[in-house]
Amino acid sequence: MSILTAAQAVLPMSDGAPAENVEPITATITAAQAGGAFPLMWLLFALPAVGAAVLLIVGRRSDRWGYLLACALPIGSFILACILLAQMMALPEADRQVTLELWNWTFAGSFDAAFALRLDPLSISFVMLITGVGSLIHIYSIGYMAEDPKRRLFFAYLNLFVAAMLLLVLADNYLLVYVGWEGVGLASYLLVGFWQYKDSAAVAAKKAFVMNRVGDVGLSLAIMLMFLTFGTVTFSDVFEAAPEASETTLTIIGLLLLLAAVGKSAQFPLQAWLLDAMEGPTPVSALIHAATMVTAGVYLVVRSNAIFDLSTTAISVVLAIGVITMTMGAWIACAQDEIKKSLAGSTMSQIGYMFLGAGLGPAGYVFAIFHLLMHGMFKADLFLSAGSVMHGNDDQKNMRLYGGLRVAMKVTMVAFFCGFLGISGLPPFDSWFSKDGIIDAALGVNVFAGLVALGVAGMTAFYMTRMLAMTFFGSPRWAEDQHPHESPPVMTVPMLILSIGALFGGLFFVYVAPIGEWLAPVTGYEESTPVIPEIPLKLTSLAIAIIGIALGWRKYATKDVPRVAPTNVTILTTAGRHELYGNAFNESLFMRPGQYLTRWLVWFDNRSLDGLVRGIATGIGDLGGKLRLWETGYARSYALSMLGGALLLGVVVATARWF
Amino acid sequence: MDPSAYIILSAILFTIGAIGVLLRRNAIVVFMSVEMMLNAANLAFVTFARMHGNLEGQVIAFFVMIVAAAEVVVGLAIIMTIFRTRRSVSIDDPSLMRN
């Protein structure tokens, strides 16, 4: 008992959740009523959008100053976001859901899809994350892309991304979400394929695009179904009307939304694109494929809480997907040798945690978002540090060829270490609060999921230690002509700022500004009691993290790491190196028919970007290619086809009469 | 009068015309087959007019003849230019565009 008492005294125990159950508030007020800076909230996304437009339209003439403009605008958005946040905190809790109708996009009588924005505690949290981390990454990119001849274009796309992402989280209806959703997909495609001269980058961009489209179809169908069911796609109206719809309808809508979320957030079974997307420049990986875009799926699920709360099936699937991906991602992260791919596996895994949290319903929504915000900071920090390592090592990505970099890259190591502390679940850093919040809630709702989440926490600590040790500790393994050097301050300063977030974000959001109370009016909150009492649970989770770290340290820091990946490894490692065969799966499903189809698509002449279609076309294009042969060029065969059509019509009409 | 015989005849004419379009290669003959189909329709119009005891069908038949004449003008012009270019009126020859 004394251990427990001691633990209680030493370990931070709170998790930032509200003290009691909270029902979501659906009422909104207009920006004009709220006053202050609220009517200006459109500037949040308009500023970066203007940046993208200016850089793209003005073209080469803006090469010299364009990147500065591109950095200034997201910073402007960030400042505005801070003002709005302060103002929102001053408002009473019930008045914090502010909408702003920019123009009335209603049409077709009953259909309302006004171009309206909505700022509430949930979206302002995202806005802060996107503009804050986004601005830092813009600044970092000045250094990272300094020698790239297309730097202006890079910044234009980056601004485009920020604008689209802000639109996505600010939208007041699903249709506008869709616009933002497509926008971030486009920006991601452009940025992943930014170094198109690398075949791998072009292929990766294509793959990301294709798999995202699969999800996007889900979103568009969900919107259509929502319109048919509720006659509206505005958030508050849909949520108010949701209880009246049948559970089957809600389940279908929920699953379609989930399909979209799964595609965007690289969750099972649409996870395979994320690792390939690491071909993009590292700031892109940090911003889009770690901190913001890939978490849009979590946002969508949490935002649609009113729908998921009413369908036990849909929410159970969210939970299942979270559990599966969480494990898969950690597994992959343990086995990959490329630093960015290992981090990408970790991202999958952490987003799996968020899905798990969201899949718990009201008990877990706030923790899902809490973890999302924390993840945005520590993962961006880790990625930027990884980028800095690559920058200082001639773009070497293989961790087996690093080793002992702590001497040459002190600042980077500090930043990476802070990120490490943030993610690995040690008190009192970020994950200690946010991840354990999810585990606590899971143990109260679904014991199995909770136990898996506990186990994966150990894996998390293990792979992070592996990364840390292989990169910065042990003996140097780099090539003779490789001269590791520290990155310029324009890169390290953003890293260090993010490090502060990675270290103290959790403390801040629990003790200074309790995130749970902040979000609960939007997402709702329901207390859940874990099956294990709190203090033993905290101790267990701490012990698991320490065991993971110890194992990783023993294996990768105290022993020599071979420069070539050993081949006599367990089948588990092999599977992890092959990304759990996700690609083989996709290949047999998508690529093979695609190769078969090229016989007809001779005109394609293997140019990478046309291949965009090749990936998608697959079965469809196969059929299309065959159908084209129908057009023989002979007028008489066209006439035959018409006569056949006439007979077909006759037969159909006659048959229909028969029934 | 039993109109069904006329209707059947017109259907047969229509079918012969349609088959002619499919089977003949000579553009002129194909065109004549189309004219035959139009005239089959005319026969049907006239028969039905008689059956229903009103004049509409007969008037339509006149209009159709005029339209057919206009069609001949246009059609022959097109076939002529093709013939001058290719020295052939086979409708299988112009098949540069396909797929």
Next chain:
Amino acid sequence: MTPSAPVAFPDIQWLQLAPIIVVLGAAAIEVLVEAFAPRTSRRSIQIGLTFAALIVAFAIIVINAGTFQLVVAGSAAVDGPALFLQGAVVLTALLVALLMMERKVDPSGDAFAARASAMPGSEDERQFTARGYLQTEIWPLFLFCTGGMMLFLSANDLLLMFIGLEIMSLPLYLLAGMARRRRLLSQEAAMKYFLLGAFSSAFFLYGAALIYGFAGTVSFGGIADAVVGQSQMSGLLLGGIVLLCVGMFFKVAAVPFHEWAPDVYQGSPTPVTAYMAAGVKVAAFGAFLRLMYVAFGGEAWEWRPAFWVVAILTFFVGAMIGLAQSDIKRMLAYSSIAHAGFLLLGVMAVTPDSLSASMFYLLTYAIATVGAFGIVMLIRDDSGETTSLDAWRGLGRTHPLLATAFTIFLLSFAGIPLTAGFIGKFTLFASSAAAGEGWLVLLAVIASAIAAFFYLRVVVIMFFSDPVGSGPSVATPSWATQTTIVVALIVTVVLGLFPQAVLNIADHADVFVR
């Protein structure tokens, strides 16, 4: 002298008919101009007359707004849908006429052959071209075609519909064969279009005969009455409907009656292709809607299965083959086929909402189509227009504004939000779903997702491919083509952002007079 009984003159509603009369009358005058005006001034007279006629016709259509009556003894209807779609046709015609008068993109003249009668490659042709002859017969043909379209979509009996169909089609057959470049393809297009068009007209006519046999009348109102009072002769009725539909399906290019479209689109002079893709689609769907709503609406459950099959075939086949095309004009042809499939949803729904949604869709589609073809005209090589997609590589880098404009048209075709195409698709699908065709809408959504790929592919080719050689060669057009592109662009964007005004007009015009 016995006083003779006063002769009852038929009452002709001149004002209501004026738009059609103006256009066809101007066409007739233009024929005279061809005969009597000196060569040097002919072209300017023809162009002046054409624009004057179209503008006057449009003005009268606007004045007539709100008319709801049958004219010329019930043969034609002047009602909301007729006026709306006539307006759309005339607007399209104005934009196309601007493309037709473009002389700057081709160094030797406009898009039409100097003398269509001259043998391709002959000395004659070379001479005519060298002397800078321009064929001015295209203008009366164009106006006849326009008048035919207007007549076609306001015809209220089968005879007038047939005549409208032919007045619309015959000039188009000729225009298809008049391309300045690639004469062989153009002639082939003309022949294929003509023979198959005549073939389909024969089906239409025979169908009309069967309907006449069933109803004893060819007026839509009379047919509708006969349909409601169903008799044992409905074999004739269904046969008639099927054959009429064959003719209409051909004109709108629905699968499997579509095969002429890619070939003809590819071979025809591009302004004519634009008119086929835009104007004919509007007119044919206008007529088709009237036919199925007014005459056969009472029998919808009988013919609807046939439409299911054709619509599904049309949007899927159009989208799929479109994916595999390497020629921009053929690709746009398949795009227009896929759009025909979506529009068939509106035809088969038989509700006022579907009617207004279809009309809005037609308007947006037609305008964007003309704009897109206007841009197609500008991409050229030494031998004239080059329609291979390879020629578009890197257009976004060399001509960003042009590529952006084309992208907007493509996005509108694809139905991406904030473009007019999205509103059109959304209202059409929503009305169709409300009419109880939910599962069909689902399939249509999937098909439009497939179709979106081939539009996006062009966007990708323009913006992210490296240019071949020195990049695409783009002709600088005169103000005429520029106007067309800009107007089409503005309409596409504005109707995407603020559609309500036009949707209201369409909503107020959602009933056919009977």
